[in-house]
Amino acid sequence: MTTEIKVPVLPESVADASVATWHVKVGDKVSRDQNLVDIETDKVVLEVVAPDDGVITEILEEEGATVLGEQVIAKVGAADSAPASSEAPKKDSSKAEATKETKETTVVKIKVPVLPESVADATIATWHVQEGDTVERDQNLVDIETDKVVLEVVAPEAGVISKITNGEGDTVLGEQDIAEITAGGAAPAASSSSESDSEAEPGDEVMSPSVRRLVSEKGLDASKIKGSGKNGKITKEDVEAFASNASKPAKSAPAPQAAVQAPTGDRTQKRVPMTRLRKTIANRLLEAKNSTAMLTTFNEINMKPIMDLRKQYKDVFEERHGARLGFMSFYVKAVVEALKRFPAVNASIDGDDIVYHNYFDVSIAVSTPRGLVTPVLRDCDKMNFAEIENGIRALALKGRDGKLTVEEMQGGNFTITNGGVFGSLLSTPIINLPQTAILGMHKIQDRPMAVNGKVEILPMMYLALSYDHRLVDGKESVGFLVTVKELLEDPARLLLDI
Template identity: 55%
Template sequence: MATEIKAPNFPESVAEGTIATWHKKVGDSVERDELIVEIETDKVVLEVVAPDAGTVTEIKVEEGDTCDSEQVLGMLGAASEGGGEKPAEGSKSAEGSNKEDSKKEETGEKQDSAAAKSDGAKPAASGKQHDVKAPSFPESVQEGTVATWHKQVGEAVKRDEILADIETDKVVLEVVAPADGALSEIKVQEGEQVESEAVLALFAEGAGGDAGGGDAAASSDTASESKDAGGGSDEKVGDKILAPAARKLVAEHDLDASKIEGTGKGGRVLKEDVQKAVKDGSAKKEAKSTGGDVKAAAAPAPAVEGDRPEQRVPMSRLRQTIAKRLVQAQQTAAMLTTYNEVDMSAVMNLRSQYKETFQKAHDTKLGFMGFFVKACTEALKRFPDVNASIDGSDIVYHGYQDIGVAVSTPRGLVVPVLRDTDSMKLADVEKSIVDFGKRGRDGKLGIEDMQGGTFTITNGGIFGSLLSTPIINPPQTAILGMHKIQERPMAVDGKVEIRPMMYLAISYDHRMIDGKDAVQFLVTIKELLEDPARFLLDV
C-alpha cells in the first residue's frame, strides 16, 4: 500500500518552502524515520523523514521547486516495489552496475564479484563523481563559513553521513554525503567563506578506505587507521592522531594534545574529546609546551610573536550578528534601566527542603531559573505593556507568554525560547532549560528554538556578576537581569540580619513602557520570589 511523503506543517509565519535536497531517489529503499528530503524556508531547514519502511516509488516535487505546508512531495511503496534494496546505491551508476552483473552472471563471473565485495574490496560502483554543494541558504543569509570538515579525502563514508558543518549568522547547517563513497577533493577549507550552493568538494561513489584505489585486500578498519595515521589532513602529534577540527580547538585553547584521551578509531582525538578536555581543564600545557606542532598544523590567523604577542582571528558569524543586534537595540530603543533587590531566603529554603524529593519526582534538579520564569510569567500577565512588542508604528500585545532564556555557548550568547510558560509546570521549565543548555553547547539549537519570544531573562550571576545593565532583545520591550546571590546585612523587623540578596535589573523601552509600570513590574517579581509558596512544585 502506497504511503504519502508530506511536507511538515509550517509555522504560521512561513508561507512556503523550497525542496533543497532529495536524499533518496525513486527505487531507493528507506527505513522508518530515515531522512528522505530537506525543505528550506526563509527561516530554517526542515527535515522530512520516512513515515514507514519501504521504497520511494514517486517524486512529485523536484529539487528547487516550492511546496506548501503539508503538501504531498512523493510516494512510498512497500519494500518490494521499485526494485527492492539493490537500487539503494541510488544513481545511474547503480543501473550500470546491475547490467554489468547480468553480463557477469551469463559468463559465470557474478559469484566471484560478489565474493570480492563481501571480502571488503572496493565496491564495484562506476566511480561516479558528485559535486558536494553548500545548502541553499535562506533569503536572509548571504553566505556562510565552513566550520568543520568531519571527513577527509579518501576516508570512507556512508550515504547521508555528515561531511561538513557550515556556520551562518543564524544557525549551523550540515552537509551530508550524496552516496556511499569518499571525498576525492576538498575545494573549500575550514574557515573559508562560501555562498549558497557553492561547490565545497568532489565526491566519488564507491571510493574510500584506500585513497589511490589499489588492492582491496586489506580490511576497511586497517585502511582507515592507515589513513588516519599518514594521510589526509589528520596530524600526528607525539603518539596522538588529531582530527582537523580537534587540531583547531587544541590550537585555539593552547592545550597539550598528549594529555587528551582520544575516543575515535585507533585512539584518534576527536573534536568532542578536546571540548571535554577544555571543560574539565585536564589538558593545560605546562610551562614548557610541546604543542608548537599542533599550532602550526592548525594554521590559525597569523600571530605576532615576542614579548607582546598578538593574534588576529576573524569574528564568527554568530558573534557578528550578536554585535549588530546589540548595537541596533541601543540605537533604536529609548532604553532605561531600573533596579531592585530581592531576598532569596524563601526560595533557597524551599529548594533545600524539596531538592531531593523534586529530583526523584521529576528526574531533574530544582534550580533558581524556574522560579524566576514563573514569577515573570505572572508579572507579565499583570502588566501587558511589558509583554508587548513594537512593530514599526504599531504595538503588538501578546495574549501568551513566551520567555527567552539567555544561554552561553562556545559560539556565543543565544536566546532559546520557552513557549507558553503560563501552562508550563516548574519541572517542565527546569527540564527545558537543561535541554537548551546541552543543545546550545553541542550546536544543535535550531532557528525555530530562538525565534519569537515576548520577554527575556538573562542570568549574569552564574558568572559572578553583582550588578549589570542588560540590553533589550528587539522587538521585545523589556529584559530582566538576574545577578549573583550575596549575603549582606539587612534591616529586618528593626534588627540587622544576614540575608542572601540578589540585585534585579529590568531594562525597558521607554517608548512603550512608562517608568511607573516598569518599577511596579519589578516589585511584583520581587514580591512573588519572596513568597514562593504560591508556586506549585508538583512534588
C-alpha cells in the same frame, strides 16, 4: 562483586556534565584511586577515580555523552572478572565487511543545505575532513554558519573525500556544491593507511569535546599537535604547550644585533575574522543601544524562601518528574505572572504602533562556544515547573552542540539572562530587539540585612530590569520588578495567583 562508577554530585547551578576523556577501556585492570575518567562541567573538570582494585567490565557512556549527577557510567568487577563485551569480534567483522565492498566507484556531490527564507547566504565555518580522508555514512563533514544557527553537513555515503571546492571562510549559497565524495572501491585503500596517518592528522576520535573547543578557540591546526595521552589522545596540556611554543619567536643566527635592541618576548597578536554569529550579535546590540531609550532599574530579593523550598522538595521533584528543580523555573513563572499584570512590558513597538501580545514566549539567554544566543521557550504560561526545567535544559544542550534551529531562535516577547552562573554581582543587560525589556539575574551572595530591627545574614540577589522608556514608564517598570521580587520571596503566591 561489581562496583558501579557514578558521576560525582554536581553543584546546584550545574544541570548536567559531559564525559570528557576516558583514561581506561573495557578489560583494563585498575587500582584503587586510579583516575578513570574526566567529567567536564561548564566551569570545572572533575576526576572520577576507582574505589577499589579490579577490571573495567563495562563502559556505559562514551566520550562526549551528556550525563547527570550520580548517573552510572561504568562498572568495575573483581580482578578475575571478564569484560561484559569483547571488542575483537567487532573489529574482525568490520574488516570482513570491508573486504566485501564492491570496487565500483560513484562520485557523490556534497551540497549546502537549503537555507531559511530569511537567510541569503552562509559561511563555511569548519571543515572536519580533508581531501583524501575516509569518511563513514552520516559522519559530520563541515559546519555551515548562518546569521543565527550552525548547520551540520553529513556524508550521504561512505567513501573518500576526493575534492573540496570551498575552504573555510568562503561565502556559499543554498544547495551550492562544496565537495565531492568517491564512494566505493577507493574507501578500503584509504582506510588501510588511516592508522599510520592518525598521528599526523588527528581527528575527533583523538580529542575530547573540551580539547576540540580549546583548539578551535586558539585557532590551532590539530594535525600539528602531538598527543601525549593514551593511544595518542591530545590533552589540554598538549594544546597549551603547542600554543605557547607557537607564540615564541623562532631563534635566528646570533649575527643580527637588532634583536637585542628591540626584544619582542611573548608580545604577539593574532587577527581572525569575526564569525557571522558574532557579527550579528554586535550589530543587534549596537542597534539596541542606538534605537531605544534604554533605562535600567534595580532591586534585590531574598532567595532564602526559594532555596529552602528547593532543599525540601528537590529529591521528590526529580524522582517524580525526571528533572532537577532549578532556579530558572521560578524566574520564568514569576516573570510570566508579572507580564500578565503589566502588558506594556510584554509589548513591542512597530513603527508608530504598539503591538500587545496575548501569549508569553520567553527568550532564555544561553552562552555557547560561538557566542550568546537567545532561544525561545514558547507558551510559558501553560507550562508547569518540570516542563520549564526540561525545556530550558533542552535549549541549552542544543545551543552547546550547535543544534538550535532558526524557528527556535525567532520570536520571544521578553528575555531572561542569568549572569550569576558566571559570578556576575550586578550588570545592566541590553534589550533584545524588538522586545521592550530584559531581566538580568545575578549571583546569590550572603549579605548582612536588617530584618525586624535585627541583623541577619541572608542569601541576596540583585535584579536588573532594562526597558525601553519610549513604551514603558517608570511606574510600570518599577511595579513589574517589585512584582517579580514579591513572587520570588514568597513562592506560594505563584500557586495561589495572588
